[in-house]
Amino acid sequence: MPASTLQAENALPPSPPGSQIARIRLGIGLLQGGTLYFLYRAAKDLTWPATDPLLFAPLLLVFIFVPVLLMSALGHLAGKSLWRWMLLATVIAAGLAFHDVWRNIGAPVSADYGGALPKAPYPSPLLSLFGAVGFYIAHSLVLASATERRTIASYPSYFDSAWKLLIQIQFSALFVGAFWAVLGLGAAMFKLIQLSFFMDLLKEPWFAIPVTAFAFACALHLTDVRPAIVQGIRNLLLVLLSWILPVAVLIIGAFLASMPFTGMEHLWATRHASALLLSAAAVLVILINTAFQNGAIADEVARVLRVSARLACGLLLPLVAIATYALGLRVGEYGWTTDRIIAACCLAVASCYALGYAWAASRRSGWLAPMASVNIATAFIILAVLLALFSPVLDPARISVADQMARLENGQQRADNFDFDYLRFEGKRYGSAALEQLKSNTQGRDAALLQIKAAQSLEKTSPRERADVRPTLADLRTNLKFWPQDKQLPESFLTQDWRKETNPWRLPDCFRNRATVCDVYAIQSDAEPKTSLLVVGQDRDRAQAALFAQGPDTRWRLAAVLPPDFSKCALFRDKLRAGEFSLVPPALKDLEIAGRRIRFLPVDDPGANCPRAKN
Numbered sequence: 233m234p235a236s237t238l239q240a241e242n243a244l245p246p247s248p249p250g251s252q253i254a255r256i257r258l259g260i261g262l263l264q265g266g267t268l269y270f271l272y273r274a275a276k277d278l279t280w281p282a283t284d285p286l287l288f289a290p291l292l293l294v295f296i297f298v299p300v301l302l303m304s305a306l307g308h309l310a311g312k313s314l315w316r317w318m319l320l321a322t323v324i325a326a327g328l329a330f331h332d333v334w335r336n337i338g339a340p341v342s343a344d345y346g347g348a349l350p351k352a353p354y355p356s357p358l359l360s361l362f363g364a365v366g367f368y369i370a371h372s373l374v375l376a377s378a379t380e381r382r383t384i385a386s387y388p389s390y391f392d393s394a395w396k397l398l399i400q401i402q403f404s405a406l407f408v409g410a411f412w413a414v415l416g417l418g419a420a421m422f423k424l425i426q427l428s429f430f431m432d433l434l435k436e437p438w439f440a441i442p443v444t445a446f447a448f449a450c451a452l453h454l455t456d457v458r459p460a461i462v463q464g465i466r467n468l469l470l471v472l473l474s475w476i477l478p479v480a481v482l483i484i485g486a487f488l489a490s491m492p493f494t495g496m497e498h499l500w501a502t503r504h505a506s507a508l509l510l511s512a513a514a515v516l517v518i519l520i521n522t523a524f525q526n527g528a529i530a531d532e533v534a535r536v537l538r539v540s541a542r543l544a545c546g547l548l549l550p551l552v553a554i555a556t557y558a559l560g561l562r563v564g565e566y567g568w569t570t571d572r573i574i575a576a577c578c579l580a581v582a583s584c585y586a587l588g589y590a591w592a593a594s595r596r597s598g599w600l601a602p603m604a605s606v607n608i609a610t611a612f613i614i615l616a617v618l619l620a621l622f623s624p625v626l627d628p629a630r631i632s633v634a635d636q637m638a639r640l641e642n643g644q645q646r647a648d649n650f651d652f653d654y655l656r657f658e659g660k661r662y663g664s665a666a667l668e669q670l671k672s673n674t675q676g677r678d679a680a681l682l683q684i685k686a687a688q689s690l691e692k693t694s695p696r697e698r699a700d701v702r703p704t705l706a707d708l709r710t711n712l713k714f715w716p717q718d719k720q721l722p723e724s725f726l727t728q729d730w731r732k733e734t735n736p737w738r739l740p741d742c743f744r745n746r747a748t749v750c751d752v753y754a755i756q757s758d759a760e761p762k763t764s765l766l767v768v769g770q771d772r773d774r775a776q777a778a779l780f781a782q783g784p785d786t787r788w789r790l791a792a793v794l795p796p797d798f799s800k801c802a803l804f805r806d807k808l809r810a811g812e813f814s815l816v817p818p819a820l821k822d823l824e825i826a827g828r829r830i831r832f833l834p835v836d837d838p839g840a841n842c843p844r845a846k847n
Contacts, residue, residue, distance in 0.1 A: 254457075256306060257452065258446065258450065258453070262442060264299035265442030268292075268445065271291060272437055272441060285333045285337070286330055288353055289329040290326035290329040291326075293329040293359075294325045297325050301317070301367060302318055303453070304456070309378045310378070313378060321367065325363065325367075327623070328359060328363060331623055335662075338665065339657070339659070339663065340664075340693050359622055363618075363622070366614075368401070369394075369615055372611075375393040379393065387527055387607065388526040388528060391527075396459070396463075396466070399462050400452060400462065403465075404448050407447065407450070407454075408451065418430060419431040419434050474519065477537060478536055478537070481547065484512055488551070500561065503562075506555045506575050506579070510555050510579065513551045513555070513582050513585070520541050523538075523541045524603055527601065527604045530598070530599040541599075542599075542600070545589035545590055545592060546590060548582075548590065552579065552582045552583055555579060555582070559572060559576060567632075568631060573621075577621055577626070581613060581614055584610045588605075588610065589606060632659065633659040633662040636655065647682055650682075652670075652747070653747075655667050655689065667690050668690070671683055684710075685747070688746055702745075705726065708742070712742065713752065713770075714754075715751055722763075722782075724786055724788065725782075728787065739776075740775070741775065741776060742767070742769060748771060750769050750775075751767070751768045752765055752768075755815065762781070762782050763782075766778075768805065777798045778790055779791045779794070
């Protein structure tokens with residue numbers, strides 16, 4: 233095809249008059265609102281297409297994102313380029329939503345929805361959030377490429393496109409909020425004179441959904457035809473944010489400088505070190521770019537910002553390195569989970585920024601000039617990572633389930649501590665399939681235990697059962713470990729129905745959770761001829777310890793509880809198992825009034841503290 237023909241195809245068409253573009257955008261907004269209301273009614277009434285999970289979710293995601301992209305692209309993309317981009321966006325949105333729903337088939341409830349699976353198969357909140365981020369980046373790249381009419385545009389063009397789109401979206405959302413505030417004010421005023429029709433109208437979905445989409449379309453058009461205003465807001469915002477950079481460099485630099493003296497134990501104890509360090513790295517990346525802007529204002533930037541930006545580029549490397557090490561420790565100890573796979577993807581992107589910005593800071597010619605190329609390359613890397621993460625290529629549920637099963641098979645994870653509920657509620661269809669495999673497996677030393685635990689997990693229908701799944705009598709026989717081991721628990725204690733306990737929350741976890749194990753010790757008092765039983769949970773983080781006594785009716789009752797920190801003391805547990813303990817009279821006598829014994833409760837009892845073992 234001749235070059236002149238290609239240029240004619242890619243050239244921007246004559247822009248329609250502003251009023252015509254406005255009418256088209258408002259029409260798209262109304263169409264989007266009407267379609268979203270139709271899908272809302274279908275989801276609420278469970279009618280077609282909500283009855284077809286693999287169709288409903290793709291339709292919903294397409295009509296959330298594609299109309300916005302179309303309204304934004306009008307007047308900026310040529311005819312064929314416009315429809316090619318809309319078709320590609322539609323295919324991507326529909327494909328990701330299709331996979332998102334498909335992976336939930338066979339899973340009882342998705343934890344993505346906060347513990348309650350909606351009636352209709354909505355796309356997961358995680359896909360909606362990262363989908364918005366991905367389409368924002370992709371649309372910015374497409375608009376910049378169309379502006380310069382080449383595949384890879386210059387960095388200033390990408391910068392202008394991305395910031396304009398971001399401010400448009402933010403102010404459009406602000407406009408919609410203000411619009412609804414005015415409508416709410418008007419409804420309240422009418423309510424004052426006993427006219428409630430306006431208030432009732434605002435509550436109607438057939439009115440609220442289309443009006444919201446229409447208002448967003450209006451705001452998007454107004455911000456698009458006033459580029460000077462948008463640019464002024466952008467410049468003011470960047471200047472203000474850039475002056476936070478020295479403060480961030482000072483704080484994060486002091487944090488990193490303190491670590492050799494404080495050690496990393498406190499950091500690992502938080503169990504969210506990677507997320508915190510990644511957040512700090514993200515803040516630095518944003519603030520560095522507010523000072524760098526489009527890369528053409530180096531001479532206008534204050535010296536303190538230039539120095540701070542160069543230092544910030546150097547701080548990224550240790551932040552990302554420590555976060556990577558922290559994640560590696562968690563993965564090595566507990567294996568891959570969905571959250572850790574997402575964190576690893578974020579770390580991969582952060583590493584691109586850290587290495588690229590360190591290289592840019594090391595260059596003497598031009599102030600951070602290579603950052604432009606780093607930002608462009610990383611934008612494409614982010615899109616590739618997002619596509620892989622929400623497609624079968626890098627599905628976190630598939631990878632995490634495979635890893636957890638591999639750890640179980642090779643002995644890295646003990647069967648009695650394996651998290652079966654993770655497979656059930658976060659492993660999607662892959663986790664349910666793995667549980668079915670464990671349920672039918674008859675090979676191996678722990679096959680019987682795995683069958684029981686897998687079957688119990690498959691019976692659960694909600695993640696809420698995870699915290700309070702009461703064991704059966706058979707479970708208690710397995711979960712209660714009696715000491716000394718050469719003796720057995722009283723049969724009456726094992727056969728008592730603890731489900732009928734009046735205050736079950738006071739019982740140790742092994743009476744309320746099938747997956748929890750407790751140690752049981754016989755306590756014989758000279759004053760009491762019958763033996764009491766001390767039950768101590770093995771989970772040191774949240775275990776309880778309680779004393780049970782048998783009444784005249786042979787029924788066991790909860791007689792006392794021990795301090796909350798008792799179970800955390802390893803020395804106490806070792807001494808109990810060895811039988812090295814005794815009963816002593818109380819330090820304070822009871823107070824008797826009107827025939828009732830009232831016990832004093834010691835304040836800050838030092839006896840509950842865990843002593844150090846003697847060498």
